Amino acid sequence: MLNKAAQWLSSGAFIGAALLSTAANAQVAATETGQSTDQADGIADIVVTAQRRAENVQDVPIAISTFNGALLEHANISSLQDLQGRTPGLVINSFSPGQPEIAIRGVGTKEDGAGASDSTLVMVDGVYFATRTATNLDIFDLEQVEVLRGPQGTLFGKNAIAGVINYVTKKPTLGEFDLKVRQSVGNFGTFDTGAGVNIPIGDTLAVRLSFSRRATDGYLTRVDVGTPALPFGTEDADDIGFADRFAWRAAIKWEPSDATSLLISLDGANDDFGTDNREPVGSAGPLHNCGCASDPVAVNTAVGGASGKHGGVYSYAGDILGFSKRDIFGGMAQLDHDFGFATLTVLGAYRDSTFKNALDSAGLPPSPIIDLTGAHGNPNIKLTAPANVGFTFDSIDIVDERGEQLTGEVRLTSPAAQRFKWVAGIFASREDIDRTETVGFPALSGVSLDPNLVAASMFFTGKSIAGYGQASFDITDTLTITGGARYSYEKKEIGARNDVLGSPDIMLLLAPFGLTRGEDSWTNFSWRISGQYRPSNDVMIYANVSTGFKSGGFTGTATTALRATSSFDPEKATNYEVGAKLDLLNRRLRLNTSAFYIDYSDLQVTRFFQPPTSGFGEFITENAANAEIKGIEVELTARPIEWLEFGGTYAYLDANYKDFFGTPDISGNGDFSGNRMRQAPKNVWSAYVQLSHELPSGDVLTANVSGRYQGKVFTNADNNRLDVIRSYTLGDAWVSWRSENSKWEVQGWVKNFTDKAWGTHVYTQRGNRIAFGTFGPPRQYGATLTFNY
Template identity: 40%
Template sequence: MSRTKSVSTKPLILSVAISSILAGQAFAQEEAAEEASQGGFEQIIITAQKRSESLQETPLAVSAFTGDELREDGVASVEDIGSRTPGLVFAAFSVGQPEIAIRGIGTKEDGAAASDSTVISVDDVYIAARTAQVFDIFDLERVEVLRGPQGTLYGKNSIGGSINFITSKPTEDVTARGRLTVGEYGRFDLGGMISGGLSENLLGKFSFSNRNYDGHITNIHTGETHDDRETMAWRGQLHYFMTDDLSFVLTVDGADDDIGDTYRVPVGSAGDSVDNNANNPLAVDAAFGSAGNPYLAANDEIGATDRTVEGYALKVNWETEDFTFASITSYRESDFLWWEDSEGLPGLSSFNPAVDPQFGFRRDVTDTAVERTVQFTQELRLVSPGGEKFDWVVGLFYSKEKIDRTESFCIPNCGFNVIPQEQIDYAPGATRIPSNFIISKSIQANDSISWAAYGQGTYKINDDLKLTAGLRYSYEEKDVEFGGDIDDGVVAAGVFIQENFWVTDSDDWGNVSGRVVLDWQAMDDVMIYGSISNGFKSGGYIGSPSTPERAVQSYDEETAINYEIGFKSFLFDSTVKLNTALFYTDYSDLQVTRFAQLADNPTNPFGEFITENAASADIQGLEVEFAWMATDNLEFGGSYAYLDATYKDFTPNVANLAPGGGTLPCAEGDNAVSTNPADGCIPDFSGKTLRQAPENMLHVYARYFHDMGDAGSLKAKVSYRFQDDSFYDPDNNDITVIPDYTLWDAQLSWSDTDDNWLITAWVKNLTDEEYRTHVYSQRNSQIAFANFGAPRTYGVTIEYTF
C-alpha cells in the first residue's frame, strides 16, 4: 500500500479543461433558456472577509453550511464538518488532541508550546487551546470553512485555513426550539433554545445541548461497554442596543464533558514484533480473543476524559456613515484530564519477550495528560461601509495564553481504573506487573503573547473587475518551562523521559503575510478570481522532550505561498451552483512530528516524539462544490477534492537508531551517518506523501421533497462519502495508514404544514463499514494502533419550533 507519488499536473489540467467546457456549455444554455424559472438556490451571506457579503461573490475558497443544513444532517462535531468539506481531513489522537488538516497542511504535535495549522473561532473569538477546540456544535447560524493560507485577516496558525462558527443571535420576537434524539447504543440527546426581547432595547437568548451515549465497544474482559459519553454545553447571549448605531453583545458559554474510553486497536507489526510472542501486539490481541473485531477491546486499564470549558466575550459594534467599529474582548479557560491505554491490550506479566502472548503485551503503556489553559484576546477592527469604489478593513489583534500541562507515561498502567487480574484470561501462573512500575512525567508550561496589525483593501477597477490586496504583521513570543520526572514509579527508570531536569527558555517569531486577488464578474452570476496568498505558523517546542537538551531546542515557524484560480457560479436560473478552486502551494520549513528511536538517545527503548523543521513540500489540487435543483422536488449536490501533497525535500536533522539497537547496517533507503552503525541512520522522506492527505475525497447527496398537502410534507435524503487512503507517518509505511473507505447515510423526515414539528428517522454508516479514524506508530513504525469509527447506528430525532 505504501507508495511514492510523483508530482503531476495532468489531473489538474484535465479537471480545469472539463470545468471550462462545462461552464461554457452552461453559459450558452442559460442564455438560450426561455422556459420559466423553477426556483433556485438562495445566496448565503458570509463574513469570511470581516464584512457581510455573498458567498458567491467572495473571491476565496470557502465552504459554508447554514444552521438548517447542520440540523437536517444531525451535525454535532468538527468531524462531521470535515466529511462535507473538500480537502478537510479530521482525525484525533484523543478528544483533546484534534488533528485537522486542510489541503494536507496539519499539525500532530500536542505540546503546551505547539501551534496549530487551522484557526478555529466562535463568533470572532479565536480558540487557542487544542484541548478545547473540539466541542458540541449546536444552535448555529452557519459554519464557514476557509481553505488555504489565511495570513492577512486571520494571522498566525491559519496556514492551513480557518473554521469559523457563527452562532444564531437573539431575536426580537419570542422563538423557541426543542430537540430530542433517541437511538441505538443508548443514545439520548436533549437540546433547546429560547430567544426574544427582554425589554425595549435588550434581546436575550439561551441554548443548551445535552448528549448521552452508552457506547458500542465491548471490553472482552468485563463484557461491558466503556466508551460512553455524557456531554453538556450551553450558551447565553444578551444583545443591548444603547442607540440605533451602538450595540453590545455579551456571550457566556460553557461545557462539561464526561467521556469514556476511546480505545486502541492493534493494526500492524514489523521488525522484531512479528513473532508469536509478547512483543507482537497482533499476537497478544489474538491470544485474548479480540483480534479482527474493532468493536472488541482487550485493554486492562479503562481510560476516560473529563473536560470543563467556560468562556466570556463582549462585542461592541458602533456604526457610522464612514465606518463600522468593532471591539471583541474574550476570556476563556479550560481544564482537561485524559488517560488511555495506548495499545488497547492487557498489561505485561513478564519482561521476557519470548513468552507466550497470553502473558500480556510486553510494551504496554498508558498515556495521561492534565492540562489547564487560560486565554485572553482583544481585537479592534474598522470596516468601511462596503459597495464603494474602495472598500477596506483594518485591525489590531492581541492575545495572551497560559498553558500548564503534565503528560505521564505509565508502564504498564497508571492505576486509575484497572480491571482485576482475576477477570483477565492470562496464561497459567502469570502475575501482572504492578501499576506505575515505571512512570515518566513531562511537565510543561507555556506563556505566550502575540499581537498583529492588518489591513486589506478592495479597489473596484470597473463594474466587473476588482483588485484586493492586504498585509498583516504578526509577532509571537513564547516563554516555556520544561521538567522531566522519572522518580515516582516503583522503579526509577528512564523510559520516554531519560532524566530528571528542569529548564526554561524563550523564543519569538515575526512574520509579514499578504494577499493579492483579482476577481472578474464575468456574468451576473459568474465570478472568476486569481489570488496569491501566504500564511505562517509560529515556531514552538517539542511537547514531551526526553532530555534537557531536547527541551530547549525550539523549532522555527513554517510558511506557505498559495497560488489559486477560482470559479463561482449560479447557472440555469440559479438551479445549478458550481464552485471550483485550482491551487498550488509552496510549503516551506514544515514542522514534522515523528515518533522514533533516535541515535542520540539509544537507551530509550520505546522511542520519543521529535518535531523538526526538516522539509519542504509541493501541494497542488482541485476542489469542486456543486448543487443541482433538478426539479422543484429533487436536489443533488456534494463536493470533490483531488490532492497531490508530497515532500519535496525531507531528510531529518536527527538520525534514527540503526536496526538491532544500533548495531546493524541501515535499512534500504536510509543513509548511514558514518561507518559506525551506532551513529545512526538518516531516513530520506523526499517524494513521500504528507500525512492526512488523501488523493481523492468525494461527498455527494440526493434530497427528495414531497408535499402531502394538509398532511404535511416528507423529505428523504441519502448521502455518500469516499475518502482515499492516507498516511500518518512520513515514511508512508503500510501499517500507519488509513485505508480508503466509503460511508452511506440516509434519513426520512416528516414536517407539518406550519413547520412546527419535524420528525426524522436516520441511519448513519448504512452499510456498517469498518473504517479507521486515526492511527499512530511506536518503535520506528514497527507497531501501530488505530481508532475506528462507529458501526451502523440508527435513531429518531424530534424537533419542535415556535
Template identity: 30%
Template structure:
C-alpha cells in the same frame, strides 16, 4: 511533474466552468436576461469570510458554508462530521482534548503547552487558542464557514491550512421556542432547547442548551466496561442590545462539559506475532489497562460592539475563554502480563494529561466603502497562559521496571497584529484586492522533565522566544456576469513556533521549533447556471511550504516505544483541485457534491530514524475525498410532508505516518448516512428517523505507529435513532 500536470489540468477545468460567461457576446447576452429567483438558497447564502457581509458566490476565496438547516438534516454535531462534506478536510482525534483537523493535507499531529494548530477555529470571530475547544458540541448555530488555504491576512496566525468559523444564531426580534429529543442505539439520549425573543424594545435574548449521552461504542475486556462513551452538557446565552440607533452590543457566554471513559485502541497491520496473539478479538473489543477518562470543560464570554460611526463601521470584540482537560488513556489495547508463559504484548503504554488554559483577546476593526473602494483594517491582541502535566508510562513484559516520563510545563504566549485589506471595483466586471498583516508572537516556556525514560533526567527548561511575520494577499476577480466569476489569488500564512512537549534530551528540550510558512497560488471559479438551479464552484491551488512542522516517531536505542518529535521538514509542496456543486433537480429534489483531489510531497531531506522521507506524501492527506448528498421533499397531504435525505462519503487510501509505511496505511472508506422525516405542516412538529454509517464500516481515525504494527482508534459504528422536534 505530476503536480504541474495537476495544476495545469485544474486550471483548464476552472476556466472551462466560466467559458460561457467569459465569451464577450455570451456575457452580454446572459447579463441582459433578468436574473430569476433562485430555486434554492445556495447562491444567496451570506457569509462574512472577508470580515464583511457578502454573498458566498461573490467571495474570491475557497469557502464552504453550511447553514443551520443543513447542519440539522445531516446531524452534524461536531467538527468530525465535516469530514467528507468539505473538500480536502480530514479529521482525526487522539483524545477529547486533541482534535486534529487537516485541510489540503495540512494540520497538526502534536500537542503541547506551547504548541498550536495549523487549522484555526473561531467562535463568532473569537480565536480558540487550545485545540480542545474544537471537540465541543455544535448546536444552535446560524452557519459554519470553512475557509480552505492560508488565511494569514484577515485571520492571522495558525491558519496555514485554513480556518473554521462557527457563527452562533443571534437573538430574534420575535418569540421563538424549539425543543428536540432523541433516542437511539447504544442508549443514546439527547435533548436540545432554544428560547429566543424580545426582552424590551431595545433588548433581545437567546438561551440554548444541549445534552448528549450514549454508552460506549467499544468494550474493555479487562474490566468488562464500555469505553468511548459520552455524557455532555452545552449551554449558550446571548443578549442583543440596541444601545442607540448607531450602536449595537451583543453579550454572549457559552459553556461545555464532557465526561466519559477513555478511548479504545486496537492493533492493526500486525507484523509481530506477539502483538497478534495479544490483540483484542476485533476492533470493538480490546484489553485496556484501565477504562481511562476523557473529561474536558471549556467556557467563554465575549462582548461584540458594532458602531455605525461617521468614518465607517467600527467593530470591537473582547473575549475571555478557559479550557480544562483531564485525560487518561491506554495507547495499545493489548493483553499485557509479566507472568511467565502468559499471553502478552512485548510492551504496553499509557498516557495521562492534565491541562488548564486561560486566554484573553481583543480585536478592533474599521470597515467602510468609499465609492468603488471597500476596506477593513484592524488591530488584534491575544494572551494565553497554559499549565500542563503529561505522564507517559511504558511497561515491558521482560522487565519489572517501568519507563516513566513526566513533563510539568508552563507556557505563556502574547500575540499582536495590525492588518488591512482593501478591494477596488474598477467596473461591473473587474475587481482587485490587496491586504497585509504584520504579526508578532512572544512566547515563554518553563518545564521540569523527570522520570527514568531518558538518560540524564531530570531536565529543567526556561526559554523564551519571539517571532514576527508578514502575511499578504493579492486577489484579482473578473465577474463575467452577475452569476459567474473567476478569480486568482496569492496569499501567505504562518504557524507559530514552540517547544517540543516530549523531548528526548536536554538539548532538544531547549530548542524551539521554527514557525512554518506557506505561500498559496490559487485560481477559482464561482458560477450559477440554469436560472441558478445549478451552482458549480471550482478551485485549483499550488502551495509552497517553508519549515513545515511535522510529527515523527523514531525508534531509539533502549526505547521500547518509538519516540515522538516535532521537527521542521524544510520545504514541501502540495497541489490540488476542489469542486463543489449544488443542483436543484426539481422544486422538491436537491443534489449536492463536494470533491477534493490532493497531491502532496515533502521536497527536502528529512531523516526519520534511518529513513529519508524526501518524496513522501504528507501524513493524512488522501488523494481523493468525495461526498454526495440528496434531499427530497414529498407532499403526502395538506397536513404532512415527507423529507428524505441520503449522503455518501468516500475517502481514498492514505498514510497516517510521515514515513508512509504499511503500519500507518488507512484503506479507502465508503460511508452511507440517511434520514427520513415526517413534517406536520400545521402543528409545528416533525419526527425523523436517522442512521449513520449504515454499512457499519470499521475504519481507523487515529493511529499510533510502532514497529511492525499500528495502534488504532476507530470511528463510531452504525448508529440509528429517532428525533422529535417541536417549534413555536
C-alpha cells in the same frame, strides 16, 4: 517556482474558461425559455463573514464550504469529525475525543504539546481557541459553520496557514420570541436533548439561551481477559466507551440605536467520555512478529480481543477503564458602532479550559513485570513469553492540561456599497497553558521491578500582536482587485520538567531533568493579492496569491532538556489559486471549483520514532526543508425541480515532501524526500440526493441519502505500511415529516448504514514495528422529534 505554479494552475485556468463558456450558454438558454429567476425556486444565497463583513459566498474569492443550521441538524452533525468528508480537503484524525488533529489540503499539526500552534484556526464568532483540547466543540444552535481553505494570513486574529473553521452562533433577535426543542433517541442508549429560546425585552434588548445534552452508553464491549480492569474514571465494566456531553450558551444583544449594538455572550461545556479502544492493527520484525508476548496482534488474538464484530475493533481488552473529561468556559463582548465612513468593532474575549485523559495506548492487558536490566534473570518473564500472558510493551497515557487565554481586537470596516472597500485592525492575545503528559509501561521495569512511569510537564506562555489591513477596488463593474497585508509578532516562553516516577535505572521514553526554561520570538509579514472578474451576476472567476505563516514552537513531551528548550522554526506557505463560482440554469445549478499550488518552506513535522539511543521511542518536531501541494476541488449543488436536490464535492490532492532529511531512526533512515505528506488523501468525495413531497394537508415529507469516501491516509512522514488509515466509504440516510405550520418535525435517521469499520487514527511505536488504531462508530440509528414555536 512561479513557472511550476503557472504550469499547474494552467489546468485550473482551462477549467475556468470552459465553465465560463458553459455558463454563458446556460444563461442564454434560461433567458430564451423564460424561466423564473425567483430565488425561492432555485438555490438560495449564503452569507458568510470570511472577509470580516457579511457577503454572499459567491462573491468571495476564497474557497469556502458552508453548513447551515438546518443541514447540521438533519445530518446529525454534532462534532468536527462529522464535517470530514463533507468538506473538500478537510481531514481530521482523533487520538482521543478531546485531541483532534485537523488538516486542510494536507497541512496540519500533529504536535499536541502546549508549545506548538495549530495550522487550522477553530473559532467561534471570530474568537479563536488556543488549546487544541478545547476545539472539538458540540455543534448546536448555530447559524452555520464556515470552512475556509488555504492560508488566511491577512484578516484573522492568528495567521491560519491551513485554513479556518468558524462556528457562527445564533444571535439574539430583537422583537421576536421563538423556541426550539429537540429530542433524539437511538441505539447504544443514545439520548440527546437540546433547546434554544429567544426572548425580546422591550424594543432594544433581546436574550438568547440554549443548551445541548448528548448521552450514549457507547458501542464498545469489554473482553474478559481474566482480571478486572482498573478504573481511572467513573466508568465500570458494563459501560464501556460512554459519552455524556453538556454544553450551554447565553447571549444578550442591545441595540440602543440603528448605529450601535452590543453583544455579550457566555458559554460553557462539560464533557465526560469513557474508554476509547486502541486496536492492534499491525506488527513487524524484528521481535514484534514473533507471535509471542511482544507481538500485539498475537496477544490481541490470544486474549480474545480480535473476536467479535469487525475483527474485534469494537471490543476492548485493555487493563484500565480510561476516561476523558473536559470543562470549558468562555465569554466575549463585541461593540459595533457605525460612524458612517466606517464601522468600528471592538471585541474582547476570555476562555478557560481543562482537559484530563487516561487511556490504554495499546488496548491490551500487560504481561507480568519484565526486568529489562536482566538483574533478576530467570524465572523472570522474557520478552518472548507466550502471547496469552499479555503484552510486554503495553503502555498507558495520562494527560492533564489547563489553558487560559485573553484576546482582543479593534477594527474599522468601510461600508460595502462603494467601489473602494477596506478593513483595518489590530489584534492581540495571551495564552497560558500548563500541560503534563504521563506515560507508563506496566510490564517493563528495571532492577526495582517497579513499572516504568515518566511524566513530562510544560508551562507555556504565548503572546502575540498583529496589525492588518485589506482593501478592494472595483476597477470596472466587472473587475475587482484586492490587496492585503499583516504584520505579526509572536513570543513563546516555556518551562519544562521531566520526572521518572518508576524504575530510575532504565530510560524508555524520557530522561529526567529539573525545571528548565526556554523562549523565542518571531515576526512575519504576510500578504495577499487577488483579482476577480464577474462577466454576469451569476459568474465569478478569481485568481489569488496569498502567503501564510505559523510561528515556531517547542516540542511537547521532549526526551531531554536540550530538546525541550530548543525551538523549531516557523513555517511559511505561498498559495497560488484560481477558481470559479457559478450559479447556472436560473440558479438551479451551483458549481464552485478551485485549483491550487502551495509552496511550503520549513514545514513543521512531528514524528514518534525510535533512535538508536532509545529503548522504546521518542517524540520530535523538526522542520522539513520543503514541500509542495497541488490540488483541485469541486463543489456542486443542483435543484433542477422544486422537489429534487442533489450535489456533492470532490477533492484531488497531490502533497509531497520535496526534500526532507529528518533525524534518523534506529534503522538509520531519515530521508523522507518524495514521501506523501500526513493527512493528505489523494481522493475524497461526497454525494447526496434529497427528495421532498408536499401532501394535500400541507405537511412535507423529505428523504435524504448521502455517501462519502476518503482515500488512504498516511499518518507519519516515513509512509510506513503500518502507519496508514485505509480508504473507506460511509453512507447516511434520513427521512422526515414536517407539519404544515412547521411547528412539529419527526425524523428517522441512520448513520453508517453499511456498518463499516472505518479508521480515525493510527500511530506506531518501537521504530514503526507495532501499530494501533482507533475506529469510528458502527451503524447508528434513531429518531428525533423537534418542536418550534
